[in-house]
Amino acid sequence: MQEISSKIREIAAKLLAEKKVEAVLGFMPGTIPLISAPTVAGTSDEAASLCWDRFCGVNLANYLPKRTGGRVAVIAKGCDSRSIAGLVTENQIKRENVYIIGVPCTGMIDRAKVMAAAGSPEVELIENDEQVIIKADGKEITVALSDVLQDNCQGCEHRNPVVFDELIGAKVEEAAGGKINAAVAKVEAMPQNERWKHFDEMYSTCIRCYACRNACPLCYCEQCFVDDSQPQWCGKSTHPVDVKTFHIFRAYHCAGRCTDCGACERACPVNINVRELTRKLEKEVKELYGYEAGLRLEAMPPLGVYKEKDPQEFIK
Amino acid sequence: MADKKSEIRNPKSEIGNWQPKIIAFLCNWCSYAGADLAGVGRMQYPPNVRVIRIPCSGRMNPKFILAALRSGADGILVSGCHPGDCHYLSGNYFARRKFALFRSLLDYMGIEDGRIHFSWVSAAEGERFAEVISEVTEAVRAIGPSHRLNRKVMGRR
Numbered sequence: 001m002q003e004i005s006s007k008i009r010e011i012a013a014k015l016l017a018e019k020k021v022e023a024v025l026g027f028m029p030g031t032i033p034l035i036s037a038p039t040v041a042g043t044s045d046e047a048a049s050l051c052w053d054r055f056c057g058v059n060l061a062n063y064l065p066k067r068t069g070g071r072v073a074v075i076a077k078g079c080d081s082r083s084i085a086g087l088v089t090e091n092q093i094k095r096e097n098v099y100i101i102g103v104p105c106t107g108m109i110d111r112a113k114v115m116a117a118a119g120s121p122e123v124e125l126i127e128n129d130e131q132v133i134i135k136a137d138g139k140e141i142t143v144a145l146s147d148v149l150q151d152n153c154q155g156c157e158h159r160n161p162v163v164f165d166e167l168i169g170a171k172v173e174e175a176a177g178g179k180i181n182a183a184v185a186k187v188e189a190m191p192q193n194e195r196w197k198h199f200d201e202m203y204s205t206c207i208r209c210y211a212c213r214n215a216c217p218l219c220y221c222e223q224c225f226v227d228d229s230q231p232q233w234c235g236k237s238t239h240p241v242d243v244k245t246f247h248i249f250r251a252y253h254c255a256g257r258c259t260d261c262g263a264c265e266r267a268c269p270v271n272i273n274v275r276e277l278t279r280k281l282e283k284e285v286k287e288l289y290g291y292e293a294g295l296r297l298e299a300m301p302p303l304g305v306y307k308e309k310d311p312q313e314f315i316k
Numbered sequence: 317m318a319d320k321k322s323e324i325r326n327p328k329s330e331i332g333n334w335q336p337k338i339i340a341f342l343c344n345w346c347s348y349a350g351a352d353l354a355g356v357g358r359m360q361y362p363p364n365v366r367v368i369r370i371p372c373s374g375r376m377n378p379k380f381i382l383a384a385l386r387s388g389a390d391g392i393l394v395s396g397c398h399p400g401d402c403h404y405l406s407g408n409y410f411a412r413r414k415f416a417l418f419r420s421l422l423d424y425m426g427i428e429d430g431r432i433h434f435s436w437v438s439a440a441e442g443e444r445f446a447e448v449i450s451e452v453t454e455a456v457r458a459i460g461p462s463h464r465l466n467r468k469v470m471g472r473r
Contacts, residue, residue: 196426196464233383306413310409315412
């Protein structure tokens, strides 16, 4: 991690000095424990504060479509690089306007899981490749690294960046994956009424803050359907039907585009597993149309193309 | 004018004389003409269906389906031209992908089977249109009134 940090600083300073980019989007140490803050480094001095650790979960691709101006460099993990590729395919950004600094990633630590294990927000962490030692209230707890990783990192199938201009460090071994399917199958196996109850309960705490939408690199629409009033597709209240209408469409809008970066789940202030719906669609798109989002720049999004032989057994 | 409140439905009290309300989104070129043919041919089918004409099944937005359920529909039918017969050549192919994903998402969330239906009915298939409507009406009747995504039934928290 230290090596990667210094390499990032070195590359960022070089790019800025050579005026190849206007700014570098990266991370700097956060002001609260266990979160590294996204930052924009515009000068070599600012580049010196860049860092890389296991708390750089934020998907920096989210800042790209909203940005105006010239070329920027951006630090990208596997999932982030797929989001960037997706944005290029959807004509939201130009490939030549981003310089992608790829960083192979072995997973980001979930702050909520660490705090739950420690029972306190005042935490200090010492980590290596397999274990994490959590120091809180004068006690030390040792847990396996895989236990405190974000859920989406545990099932990650694309740890290495797929599109990049420069790669930092050696590529890491790709995990076997397939965990998305297993997680989806668990819900699929429930009887219908149980499934409804499960989602009813899951979304009952939603406060409609739209953090999941705002954190998502795919949600770049200038006007979101929830803000439409003529016609109004979705009420503005926390009525259970309104909440579910919002979540159904939020997930559906990500169908065939979601890279399972976990931004939505990380942003949720009430810890709803909002990925449950998006990953179901991710699985369906893969099974029905053999498509995985963000793996190739020239790929057509699955809902923008068709095959004559597409499955249609559900149609009378 | 009827009091708006009296329209708010209470599924328990109406079980006895309940009739399903079904919204059918029909494509202008095939299914709508098929419905017309069924009418001209005086074919009998259940009167529970309310037709909304759309230019093409490709015009169908999944938002329409939830909007109908939210405002109290008990069943939805979306019908278009058979594959290969689209007036706009490919609208129904794109629609098919949209429907497949939306249907599986709603099913995953626990919306009853038989609430939402899709069909291909051509302009020459008046009889088939009547059959489809009967089938859909029976399926919706079997599962009863819709409350899972009905904004009118569930009370405020």
